[in-house]
Amino acid sequence: MMYQAVDFERPIVEIEKKIEELRIIANGGGMDVDEEIRRLEKKARRLTRDVYLKLSRWQRTLLARHPTRPYMLDYVGLMCEGFIELHGDRAFADDHAMVGGMAWFEGIPVMVIGQQKGRDTKDKVYRNFGMAHPEGYRKALRLMKLAEKYGRPILTLIDTPGAYPGIGAEERGQAEAIARNQFEMATLRVPLIAAIIGEGGSGGALALGVGNRVLMQENAIYSVISPEGCASILWRDTAKAPEAAEAMKITAQDLAELGVVDEIVREPMGGAHRDHKRAASLLRRVIRRHLRELMAMSPEEIVAQRIDKYRQIGVYEEI
Amino acid sequence: MEWFKKIKPKVRVREKKVKMPEGLWVKCDACKEIVYKQELEKNLNVCPKCNFHFRISAWQRIEQLADPGTFVEFDQGVASLDPLGFKDSKRYKDRIKENVEKTGLNEAVICGECQLGGFPIQMCVMEFAFLGGSMASALGEKITRAIERSIERRMPLVIVSISGGARMQEGVLSLMQMAKASAALAKLSEQGLPFISVCTDPTTGGVSASYAMLGDLIFAEPRALIGFAGPRVIEQTILQKLPEGFQRAEFLLEHGMLDKIVDRRDLKHTLVQSLKFFLAEPVEKGA
Ligand SMILES: [Zn+2]
Numbered sequence: 001m002m003y004q005a006v007d008f009e010r011p012i013v014e015i016e017k018k019i020e021e022l023r024i025i026a027n028g029g030g031m032d033v034d035e036e037i038r039r040l041e042k043k044a045r046r047l048t049r050d051v052y053l054k055l056s057r058w059q060r061t062l063l064a065r066h067p068t069r070p071y072m073l074d075y076v077g078l079m080c081e082g083f084i085e086l087h088g089d090r091a092f093a094d095d096h097a098m099v100g101g102m103a104w105f106e107g108i109p110v111m112v113i114g115q116q117k118g119r120d121t122k123d124k125v126y127r128n129f130g131m132a133h134p135e136g137y138r139k140a141l142r143l144m145k146l147a148e149k150y151g152r153p154i155l156t157l158i159d160t161p162g163a164y165p166g167i168g169a170e171e172r173g174q175a176e177a178i179a180r181n182q183f184e185m186a187t188l189r190v191p192l193i194a195a196i197i198g199e200g201g202s203g204g205a206l207a208l209g210v211g212n213r214v215l216m217q218e219n220a221i222y223s224v225i226s227p228e229g230c231a232s233i234l235w236r237d238t239a240k241a242p243e244a245a246e247a248m249k250i251t252a253q254d255l256a257e258l259g260v261v262d263e264i265v266r267e268p269m270g271g272a273h274r275d276h277k278r279a280a281s282l283l284r285r286v287i288r289r290h291l292r293e294l295m296a297m298s299p300e301e302i303v304a305q306r307i308d309k310y311r312q313i314g315v316y317e318e319i
Numbered sequence: 320m321e322w323f324k325k326i327k328p329k330v331r332v333r334e335k336k337v338k339m340p341e342g343l344w345v346k347c348d349a350c351k352e353i354v355y356k357q358e359l360e361k362n363l364n365v366c367p368k369c370n371f372h373f374r375i376s377a378w379q380r381i382e383q384l385a386d387p388g389t390f391v392e393f394d395q396g397v398a399s400l401d402p403l404g405f406k407d408s409k410r411y412k413d414r415i416k417e418n419v420e421k422t423g424l425n426e427a428v429i430c431g432e433c434q435l436g437g438f439p440i441q442m443c444v445m446e447f448a449f450l451g452g453s454m455a456s457a458l459g460e461k462i463t464r465a466i467e468r469s470i471e472r473r474m475p476l477v478i479v480s481i482s483g484g485a486r487m488q489e490g491v492l493s494l495m496q497m498a499k500a501s502a503a504l505a506k507l508s509e510q511g512l513p514f515i516s517v518c519t520d521p522t523t524g525g526v527s528a529s530y531a532m533l534g535d536l537i538f539a540e541p542r543a544l545i546g547f548a549g550p551r552v553i554e555q556t557i558l559q560k561l562p563e564g565f566q567r568a569e570f571l572l573e574h575g576m577l578d579k580i581v582d583r584r585d586l587k588h589t590l591v592q593s594l595k596f597f598l599a600e601p602v603e604k605g606a
Contacts, residue, residue, distance in 0.1 A: 170553070182501035224489075234487060317398050
């Protein structure tokens with residue numbers, strides 16, 4: 001796959017390319033370029049650290065949407081065994097933007113559900129850019145209820161620009177589907193871990209996001225409206241999206257401080273897209289720890305903990 | 320009916336006269352006819368010529384629905400803060416202050432207890448004049464407390480919604496209020512206590528994608544705009560013009576999303592009959 005870089009990672013990618021070229025030269029002609037390679041590697045490391053330790057909220061948004069970032073099915077492949085996809089909402093259609101199925105996470109049978117984005121143009125269209133219709137949320141709910149029936153934990157991997165805004169979506173009750181999922185998820189008697197692995201786009205994300213634990217990768221975003229949407233409404237200019245991203249505070253760090261996210265999941269230096277395997281292994285380790293904690297709780301404790309978690313969220317005063 | 324616990328009002332009753340613009344005549348937005356204001360008010364702010372439902376304030380709604388003198392407000396002191404230090408062309412703090420002064424409310428909803436046709440209920444009525452009835456922490460907190468009071472006092476719940484969507488100035492905290500209220504409603508539902516949702520023009524975004532669409536019964540006023548995404552966003556996404564009547568109450572009814580469209584002049588009666596259906600002891604005729 002061609003490596004696609006976003007602006008601020010270009011200088012690093014340039015150096016990495018140069019190192020690659022030097023290696024090819026060295027292999028071919030026995031020239032001694034070791035020292036030069038070492039020098040460039042050091043430079044690349046320093047540059048990476050400089051860039052990634054002080055990412056703006058907008059830069060993180062670009063990483064969250066990075067075209068080579070691992071998607072839901074990549075993580076399922078890297079973290080789970082024996083995935084069997086289950087299709088359809090049993091009422092209207094099978095929504096390809098929403099994927100769910102049975103899998104084994106470190107030997108534990110879990111229902112894994114999430115939005116799936118596409119890699120190339122054809123796939124993107126097939127997946128509707130990760131934007132589900134009501135039937136997608138209803139399929140997700142069907143699978144969650146199935147997991148509850150057999151006492152299996154649920155793992156949701158959230159990555160969506162948002163619920164699809166279209167005519168059919170409204171006709172079939174997008175608002176109702178999203179509302180219904182939150183309502184039903186609140187009282188599910190099995191552990192539910194939600195991990196935001198890319199874009200947590202508003203209600204479309206929350207419809208999978210009512211968990212006992214909400215985890216968030218360090219370069220993921222979670223927002224009530226996209227920075228572009230916010231900019232077009234409040235600044236009347238989508239070019240102000242970087243300002244909107246700053247103002248709305250949409251990063252994992254922000255959300256942990258607001259009490260919305262329980263744990264920030266580290267990514268490989270430079271972002272999850274630079275090393276899919278490592279990203280998955282970091283995520284797996286955090287999920288495993290939370291899953292163990294939750295599986296030790298009774299169904300009643302699971303429900304009470306989840307409802308209480310959301311009961312506490314919000315900042316207001318009483319005068 | 321030992322079903323309903325009697326309670327003593329803890330909070331003073333707010334008797335607030337609703338302010339209306341000056342002048343004796345009003346022009347109807349829909350039919351452009353000039354209507355005598357007194358006649359309009361007597362008709363619950365529904366145009367006597369074309370039945371257009373004028374937007375009314377939360378206090379006007381409460382006056383129309385609650386049995387006279389029974390409404391007791393709760394949680395009127397729950398107010399918005401500025402958790403993100405948000406500023407666009409204006410500071411969020413200043414926007415709140417302006418809206419508090421403009422509406423006399425601290426948040427975009429009035430919550431309280433009242434009787435409706437003799438049934439004690441919890442009632443929440445949203446106020447569009449306060450930041451477009453947008454979803455925010457204080458609003459979510461007030462709705463959630465009302466749901467919890469319904470459970471504690473074993474009373475049905477009625478929420479009259481009006482909302483333009485999320486309050487972006489509170490970021491993801493605005494989003495989380497949807498889950499908070501929905502989770503509380505799940506508990507209410509387990510208790511077998513009725514919840515009736517009334518959607519008025521407009522009910523969109525986060526409010527529609529949470530409690531407004533979770534009623535045991537969902538009613539709407541005629542022509543009310545109800546939906547998840549705003550029409551403009553949809554148009555920009557699909558690059559098509561939207562069909563006439565799209566996302567209006569009649570469209571939702573046709574697509575199976577509403578129980579009933581209720582004319583404002585029938586709303587109280589319909590609510591009372593619904594409560595009777597759910598709660599009143601059956602009386603067998605001729606028994
Ligand atoms: Zn008229």
